[in-house]
Amino acid sequence: MIDGGFLAKRLSKLVSEPEKLTPYKVCGIIRSICRAHVKKLTDDEGGNWHRHIYRIFYYDAPPFQGQAHHPLTGEQINFGKSDLAKFQEDLFLLLRKQRNMALRLGSLSKLGGWTVQHERMAKLLRAKAAIDEIHAIEPAADGTVTLTAEAVADFRARTAAWHALEPWMVHLDLRQKGVDMRIGLDIASLTLKRLASTIILVAGDADFVPAAKLARREGVQFILDPLWQSVSDDLFEHIDGLQTVLKRTADKGQKGAAPANQQA
Template structure:
């Protein structure tokens, strides 16, 4: 039995993109997410082989899922003033349950790195940038020379800006503040597995579910050795210069609403 396809999934990227591609009811449980992974892999195998046989695993060498063990540390939240045990968080419990389910799936190999704390607390998104941009308002407050009644001296044109600053601070909620955590060892494991699959001739086609260009050196090696290399960006736009390093571009999950027809056509035609 020929098992010529290897599918490699960057779990962090998959988790980030999944809410954009499936409805909430299809990702509320660990079993739902694992089901989405299986569906995506099935679609890739069917696309590559043209075989609609329900026993699609006969074409699969292995499905590799890369992620990191949940962070187990504790930290004091600066906004809520509460101690957080990250190992007992809903996210950590969900991840562990999903990993346990993946281990039981046919032809699946789980590759787990770890999460390290590399810094302190910070604001998510561009909130910090917006707050820093209001420094001029604070500089305009004359703390050294208050008015006769003790009130602060603030130029009239800065009053409205100060109100906006107050609104921005008031809009910050606990979930907008996050600890600086970084995955370690995931990209390295992906690169090593691509090299191993290539040099040991364990597969003829590699499907990589990822969203950045860190894989390019490994993809070059695989293609140089005669393997087909297909990228699944989960309908995320990729840089034009990546096309020269892959043999196909195809997303296994259905396209989200609002995706431009041109993007759909490019992915299907290149697959």
């Protein structure tokens, strides 16, 4: 079971040249991840690894089809015709043609307006204090305001994030709907119908804890592949194994992460 949104984010950090990823390469990576997990579980060196698999489930959401004006450039963007939308549509088409593959699609909704990532937003908001300090300075009789060299340097430092802001750093607030629910339902279905003895989940979200607990209570082995991302203690407690098979060529790892391939 592969969370497509999670996979896309991690691949941008794990591969050395993420801009060169194509739908064909991502499809190949998905197959190689599944093949490597099967090999580790079965010790089967043969090429017919599919015989050990019930299904490869891939979860994602169709690309957003709306339109909006970019707040920095004023450009009207048709998201349904963007490069990202074309990439996803081509990837979904490829996945539908793969052996033992089941594509599970939720939906993508616009929650609000435009936003930037949390870390960058914090830097942008720091400029407000500098602006407030300058605004509080009483102007001279001729309307001029005198600033010390230190004040000017401080203002420039705190407003540098605004000058560094690029259009690509600002994105529409879109959220997946129904993806986590589909993963949970499929885990429950596979478990209660005894369709698989081992479930491998490629994700990193603790929202799957109830489904993982159900699988383990019913005797199903539950292995998590977080693609080298750190795992919360709550999630780590309710899995049978932690194993990442994808080699990383760009990401240097994260401090505090539970080591890959460690048994829970």
